[in-house]
Each structure stands twice: as C-alpha cells, then as structure tokens.
Amino acid sequence: MDLRELLNARRMNRSFSPATVNPKTMLRIVDDALRSPTAGNSRGVSFLVLSDPSDRDAYWNHATDEAWRASSSRYVGFARAPFIVLSLCDPEVYTNRYSESDKASSGLGQTTDAWPVPYWFGDAGMATMALLLGAENQGLGAAFLGNFRNERAVLDHFEVPAQVRLFGTILLGHSDGKAHRSRSLDRRVSRTSRLHVGLFGHRAAETD
Numbered sequence: 594m595d596l597r598e599l600l601n602a603r604r605m606n607r608s609f610s611p612a613t614v615n616p617k618t619m620l621r622i623v624d625d626a627l628r629s630p631t632a633g634n635s636r637g638v639s640f641l642v643l644s645d646p647s648d649r650d651a652y653w654n655h656a657t658d659e660a661w662r663a664s665s666s667r668y669v670g671f672a673r674a675p676f677i678v679l680s681l682c683d684p685e686v687y688t689n690r691y692s693e694s695d696k697a698s699s700g701l702g703q704t705t706d707a708w709p710v711p712y713w714f715g716d717a718g719m720a721t722m723a724l725l726l727g728a729e730n731q732g733l734g735a736a737f738l739g740n741f742r743n744e745r746a747v748l749d750h751f752e753v754p755a756q757v758r759l760f761g762t763i764l765l766g767h768s769d770g771k772a773h774r775s776r777s778l779d780r781r782v783s784r785t786s787r788l789h790v791g792l793f794g795h796r797a798a799e800t801d
C-alpha cells in the first residue's frame with residue numbers, strides 16, 4: 594500500500610483474534626517506528642513490548658480494575674491481542690539534550706516546566722502513529738488506548754524508571770472482524786474545516 598492508502602485504511606481495531614504474530618515481524622514493525630523524529634534528536638522515546646501471557650495479564654490487571662474488566666464489552670476482545678506495546682517517553686532525556694552546548698541557549702535544559710510544549714509527548718505520538726501505520730502495512734490490527742489511571746502502577750510493575758512517562762498503549766495482533774464501532778466515530782468534523790490556508794479562517798478547497 595502507498596502512504597495515502599495506508600492513512601485512509603488505518604482504523605482502531607477493538608477486537609482481536611487469538612492468532613499470534615511472528616515475534617520477529619512484530620519487533621521489526623516496532624523497531625521501524627522508532628525511526629520517527631524526536632526534538633533535537635533527543636531519542637527520548639521508547640517502546641516496551643509485552644507478549645508473554647503473564648506480562649499481558651499483569652498489564653491489564655494494573656491498568657484496569659476488576660469491575661471494568663467484568664463489565665466492559667470490549668475487554669475480552671482487547672485482551673486477546675497477542676502484543677501490548679507501551680509507548681514511553683523520558684522528559685529527562687529532553688532536558689539533558691537541551692542543556693548541551695548547541696541547545697543551551699533555548700533555556701529548556703534546566704527543568705521540564707520551561708518547555709512551552711512538552712515535546713516528549715509529541716514525539717511519543719509520532720512514534721505511535723508510525724507504529725499504527727506499520728501495523729496497517731502488515732495487515733495487522735492495532736488500537737491505541739489512553740491510560741488515564743494507574744500510569745505509575747503499570748510502569749512500576751515493569752520496572753520502568755520513575756521519571757519515564759506512559760504516553761499510551763498500543764494493542765497489536767489480528768483483527769477478528771468483530772470490532773465494536775466506537776461512538777467517537779459519530780462525531781463528524783470535516784477535514785476541510787481543519788485545513789486552514791493563509792489565515793485560520795480561510796479553508797482549503799475540497800481535495801479529492
């Protein structure tokens with residue numbers, strides 16, 4: 594598929610089949626996604642790949658609670674995903690990089706509070722999108738989940754250093770074709786209303 598087809602085809606898959614994926618294939622997709630750009634080439638973004646059933650169980654047990662697992666219509670389909678990838682970023686890598694001589698004048702080297710935009714999360718988003726597209730390119734299903742609760746509990750379990758942040762989680766595997774349709778898809782906001790040209794109030798003409 595070319596890039597345009599990939600971008601059009603990619604959708605969050607919320608129901609996985611138990612079929613496994615060759616670990617080599619999976620690690621290659623994840624590794625390729627780390628080619629994505631990072632501010633100042635800080636490279637403060639990383640992925641933690643979980644595939645052992647005990648690790649995957651531990652992820653779900655720490656990231657969610659029993660009441661949600663018992664009541665969610667999505668949990669079973671999510672939990673069948675054979676790979677769980679934590680998308681991580683390390684703000685300290687960024688402050689350290691921006692205290693180096695070629696970046697020190699930015700004033701971003703002392704503390705994360707000085708950063709008007711926390712680029713570590715943006716960079717994690719870039720790597721995450723690269724991973725979603727890499728999965729689509731291999732005909733795999735993928736879903737990105739936010740971790741609104743229990744971030745530190747998840748990371749502590751997997752011995753992730755204290756300063757590292759969890760941008761979110763990517764589930765990867767084969768779709769079972771029974772994906773739940775997200776209500777979010779009922780929101781209709783045209784792309785042209787978000788494509789400003791010259792001035793914010795100027796819209797682009799329709800593209801094909």
Ligand SMILES: Cc1cc2nc3c(=O)[nH]c(=O)nc-3n(C[C@H](O)[C@H](O)[C@H](O)COP(=O)(O)O)c2cc1C
Pocket residue numbers: 603604605606607737738739740761775777778
């Ligand atoms: C930052 C971010 C957080 C998201 N969190 C969740 C989530 O926690 N659970 C979920 O089912 N989908 C989540 N999504 C998926 C969005 O709902 C989905 O991408 C959107 O509805 C558009 O659908 P599509 O990706 O299939 O085109 C998230 C997406 C993004 C970009």
